[in-house]
Amino acid sequence: MTNTANISFLDLGLANAAYADELKAAACRVIDSGRYVGGAEVEALESDLRALTGAPFAVGVSNGLDALRLIMRAYVEMGVMKPGDEVIVPANTYIATFLAIDDAGLVPVPVEPDPATFNLDTRRLSVALTPRTRAVLPVHLYGRICWDGRLAEFVRQNGLKVIEDAAQSIGARSTAPGPHGSCCAAALGDAGALSFYPTKNIGALGDAGAVVTHDEQLAAAVRALANYGADRRYHNIYRGFNCRLDPIQAAMLRVKLAHIDSENEGRRRRAALYDGLLDGAAGVVRPAMPADAAGHVWHQYVVRIPGGRRDAVQGMLREQGIMTDIHYAVPPHLQPCYEGRWSSADLPLTARLAGEVLSLPVGTGTTDDEVARVARALADVASRGG
Numbered sequence: 001m002t003n004t005a006n007i008s009f010l011d012l013g014l015a016n017a018a019y020a021d022e023l024k025a026a027a028c029r030v031i032d033s034g035r036y037v038g039g040a041e042v043e044a045l046e047s048d049l050r051a052l053t054g055a056p057f058a059v060g061v062s063n064g065l066d067a068l069r070l071i072m073r074a075y076v077e078m079g080v081m082k083p084g085d086e087v088i089v090p091a092n093t094y095i096a097t098f099l100a101i102d103d104a105g106l107v108p109v110p111v112e113p114d115p116a117t118f119n120l121d122t123r124r125l126s127v128a129l130t131p132r133t134r135a136v137l138p139v140h141l142y143g144r145i146c147w148d149g150r151l152a153e154f155v156r157q158n159g160l161k162v163i164e165d166a167a168q169s170i171g172a173r174s175t176a177p178g179p180h181g182s183c184c185a186a187a188l189g190d191a192g193a194l195s196f197y198p199t200k201n202i203g204a205l206g207d208a209g210a211v212v213t214h215d216e217q218l219a220a221a222v223r224a225l226a227n228y229g230a231d232r233r234y235h236n237i238y239r240g241f242n243c244r245l246d247p248i249q250a251a252m253l254r255v256k257l258a259h260i261d262s263e264n265e266g267r268r269r270r271a272a273l274y275d276g277l278l279d280g281a282a283g284v285v286r287p288a289m290p291a292d293a294a295g296h297v298w299h300q301y302v303v304r305i306p307g308g309r310r311d312a313v314q315g316m317l318r319e320q321g322i323m324t325d326i327h328y329a330v331p332p333h334l335q336p337c338y339e340g341r342w343s344s345a346d347l348p349l350t351a352r353l354a355g356e357v358l359s360l361p362v363g364t365g366t367t368d369d370e371v372a373r374v375a376r377a378l379a380d381v382a383s384r385g386g
């Protein structure tokens with residue numbers, strides 16, 4: 001008998017069930033500690049993140065958007081950037097990347113992606129360069145490292161900072177190290193933002209994030225900004241925020257971070273399965289496999305369904321009980337909050353991809369059998385005409 005049980009896109013309860021005993025023990029430890037903001041759990045997580053990424057400084061913060069906001073704001077407070085300065089970003093990203101730049105009074109300058117990888121097309125960097133450019137903010141989208149010789153040379157030649165949006169790419173490694181010697185996502189450039197939103201590869205049981213950096217001064221500014229702008233008690237050097245990481249989330253994250261290799265390996269296995277099973281499937285464009293497996297942690301496995309058929313294909317899969325998702329249906333530059341800033345003609349490739357992308361279940365809890373069923377069903381419905 002064929003299995004017709006529904007396949008969810010991502011079942012977070014199931015994903016965390018594997019660690020339930022450890023998570024409960026860690027939660028009890030925090031409850032009993034009497035320390036509910038900051039303290040040893042947060043410091044231990046920061047130490048784990050330094051060890052993982054190779055960056056010498058890590059600051060736990062409230063979420064991934066705040067991690068990015070705090071980095072940008074810190075550079076402004078430090079005088080490294082000033083309002084009106086430009087930051088080159090991929091047009092094809094989650095809106096948080098844009099919001100963080102805007103929030104500091106900086107100007108996002110979007111660049112079209114390479115459709116094979118979905119990441120910022122580094123061949124287009126020089127077109128975006130102006131005298132006001134101060135930084136490049138690559139996003140390792142869907143978990144794939146965005147780092148190559150062109151990007152490294154571009155930032156070196158032009159004296160630009162590199163701030164990484166590593167919200168989707170914890171544990172991914174570049175073949176070539178960044179200028180500070182680390183190969184790890186978030187530590188390739190000057191500073192990186194991590195998100196531990198529950199759906200991310202390492203997810204908290206709520207909101208959480210972190211900044212990692214090679215810059216001691218930036219780390220201190222981020223830490224102060226996240227704590228009302230205080231560098232010590234009742235001494236506020238900035239008009240800051242409250243963007244601290246809760247120890248309860250730090251404790252959850254330390255449990256899950258210890259399993260990062262098996263988490264990411266599972267995603268790599270499922271992605272490789274999809275790649276093989278969808279080989280030759282008509283009407284489905286697979287994502288390029290990375291030259292080096294370490295360069296991708298498959299936060300999402302995203303295919304393209306060209307020809308205006310994506311929504312129909314998604315609907316037919318749903319009718320078979322197979323849930324998929326879209327990352328992202330509307331790119332940042334076409335969101336209502338940016339009305340008047342860009343037009344729909346400005347970034348045609350990004351706009352087109354938004355209508356073609358389809359994310360298949362690849363997360364923890366998705367079994368290899370489910371991957372096979374999804375791939376078979378997708379190959380079937382995508383091959384049907386019109």
Ligand SMILES: *Cc1c(COP(=O)(O)O)cnc(C)c1O
Pocket residue numbers: 063064065066093094096097139165167168195196197207208209
């Ligand atoms: C999730 C995400 C963020 C924001 O992280 P939060 O923790 O949800 O605030 C930023 N950028 C990208 C690319 C993301 O996927």
